[in-house]
Amino acid sequence: MDIHYVYILTNTNNTVLYIGRTKQLKERLNQHRNNNSKSFTGKYNVTKLVYFETTKYVNNSIKRERQLKKWNREWKISLINSLNPDWKDLSEYI
Template identity: 45%
Template sequence: MNAFSLQDMSFFVYILASQRNGTLYVGVTNNLARRIHEHREKIIEGFTSNYNVTRLVWFDQTASIEEAISHEKRLKRWQRAWKIALIEKTNPTWNDLYEGIL
């Protein structure tokens, strides 16, 4: 029997957009596919469902929840232009990356 621990998990920081250069949202999760699905289907009411922010345009994987939360908080303090530059560095056409993580 395998023992499950948080040390075996991956954590993700992600950026969603409503469209290219649209409204941005920064979040953190331990299950990226499930969380993006929740945003896309508007399962949880809030900012992303109110502003139709459903396109996964950037994400980063970390090994610890502490690292992921720290990264998320840092990104949330960034200027918008810096977030756009980060997205365009790896996803210049703002493709929705959701299908690629399934």
């Protein structure tokens, strides 16, 4: 059975939020960190993993990613704060 991730990245100042989904979170984080300056994450140096959740089914991860992208900034910040109030980089926990 596969695990699918929905995740939120931010920059070093915690000012920019990026929401994505993937099946291979470690590899995807490496891609974000090695991205060129033309991509959104590269342009804004969005490489710090501050939130992630898992699901068994790809359709659920697609639905959740779309839902989070529609949320206003305050809701996203509250979600992050609920599990990671210090906004630590969670990469080491994957």
